[in-house]
Amino acid sequence: MIAAMDISIRKAERSKLQDLNLDDLPFGHYFSDHMLEADYENGEWKNVEIKPYQPLLLNPSVAALHYGQAIFEGIKAYKDAEGNAFIFRPQDNYKRFNISAERMQMPQVPEELFMEGMRQLIALDKNWIPTRQDHSLYIRPFMFSSDEVIGVRPSDTYKFMIILSPTGPYYSAPMRIYVEEKYVRAAPGGVGYAKAAGNYGAAMYATAQAKKKGYDQVLWMDAFEHKYVQEIGTMNVFFIIGNTAITPDLNEGTILDGVTRQSAIQLLKEMGFKVEERHLSIDDIIEAYKAGLLYEVFGTGTAATISFIKELRYKDFVMKFDVENWKTAPTLKNWLTDIREGRREDKYGWMYQI
Numbered sequence: 598m599i600a601a602m603d604i605s606i607r608k609a610e611r612s613k614l615q616d617l618n619l620d621d622l623p624f625g626h627y628f629s630d631h632m633l634e635a636d637y638e639n640g641e642w643k644n645v646e647i648k649p650y651q652p653l654l655l656n657p658s659v660a661a662l663h664y665g666q667a668i669f670e671g672i673k674a675y676k677d678a679e680g681n682a683f684i685f686r687p688q689d690n691y692k693r694f695n696i697s698a699e700r701m702q703m704p705q706v707p708e709e710l711f712m713e714g715m716r717q718l719i720a721l722d723k724n725w726i727p728t729r730q731d732h733s734l735y736i737r738p739f740m741f742s743s744d745e746v747i748g749v750r751p752s753d754t755y756k757f758m759i760i761l762s763p764t765g766p767y768y769s770a771p772m773r774i775y776v777e778e779k780y781v782r783a784a785p786g787g788v789g790y791a792k793a794a795g796n797y798g799a800a801m802y803a804t805a806q807a808k809k810k811g812y813d814q815v816l817w818m819d820a821f822e823h824k825y826v827q828e829i830g831t832m833n834v835f836f837i838i839g840n841t842a843i844t845p846d847l848n849e850g851t852i853l854d855g856v857t858r859q860s861a862i863q864l865l866k867e868m869g870f871k872v873e874e875r876h877l878s879i880d881d882i883i884e885a886y887k888a889g890l891l892y893e894v895f896g897t898g899t900a901a902t903i904s905f906i907k908e909l910r911y912k913d914f915v916m917k918f919d920v921e922n923w924k925t926a927p928t929l930k931n932w933l934t935d936i937r938e939g940r941r942e943d944k945y946g947w948m949y950q951i
């Protein structure tokens with residue numbers, strides 16, 4: 598048992614909220630008045646503090662900047678019509694955070710520090726949760742190695758932090774996707790299943806190349822044959838083929854186990870779809886498209902919720918989708934949004950009240 602966590606709270610003198618229009622927010626540009634910070638030293642977490650959002654003072658030798666022991670999470674908080682605040686499935690993110698920590702040889706974060714720290718921080722910055730539809734408070738817990746030593750080895754000290762960013766809709770327009778045959782995101786035995794900072798830096802070059810060709814994101818393929826689909830950008834991917842929803846399985850550790858993915862699987866079953874988690878090759882996708890059976894393709898993730906794919910390009914073969922007439926992905930998106938914003942019954946206990 599962890600003893601009741603002692604979190605010291607130092608409040609900001611003035612709220613920055615009055616300078617902001619919460620109805621018109623780009624993703625991830627603004628941060629709330631407070632942040633949580635904790636230090637790991639001598640095998641224990643200490644100095645747990647909620648304080649005004651402010652810069653960190655770091656020594657240039659700090660290990661995370663050189664060797665990349667850095668992980669993060671992405672979670673969202675919402676308000677219902679009565680103004681009650683809820684977090685969407687934070688326990689699942691908590692578990693995943695420690696899975697990422699283990700893979701990166703970083704210490705486990707106790708549940709009380711993660712959950713109670715997040716709850717108290719959000720309770721303090723509750724006014725930062727936007728109320729408008731499709732708007733939310735994005736929660737970013739993260740941890741990085743903080744030893745001030747140049748030398749490749751796991752750090753002895755770490756910092757765990759949580760910051761909050763009010764946000765509007767993320768990728769709102771349907772996307773054009775380039776099927777990536779050269780660069781890879783994750784290989785079996787690698788860190789694809791971890792929300793490790795380096796995964797994102799490593800993906801940027803390929804994404805920039807796709808953008809030059811006029812695409813929004815890439816569809817990542819397996820590392821050996823460049824044939825089996827993995828993820829779209831930083832989202833899990835679903836294909837509706839006939840009355841089956843197919844998404845890549847997690848068995849090889851190359852795919853991030855998305856909380857939105859798990860939620861989509863549940864809701865698709867409720868809609869009457871057969872859901873398959875399995876290998877899916879680009880050849881099978883093209884065949885289904887040619888047969889007129891590939892109805893919808895979409896990405897799932899906390900930031901974007903459900904992102905519609907209007908075009909998929911593999912080599913010179915272009916698949917186009919009539920997003921305007923889709924049924925499934927828009928319904929899924931509405932159901933999820935309605936559960937999160939309190940307009941639809943939360944049958945699964947997904948909403949964690951603050």
Ligand SMILES: *Cc1c(COP(=O)(O)O)cnc(C)c1O
Nearest residue numbers: 831832833853855856857898899
């Ligand atoms: C975060 C993330 C996802 C989506 O996970 P959610 O829990 O649904 O937000 C999918 N793929 C990658 C690579 C990610 O980093």
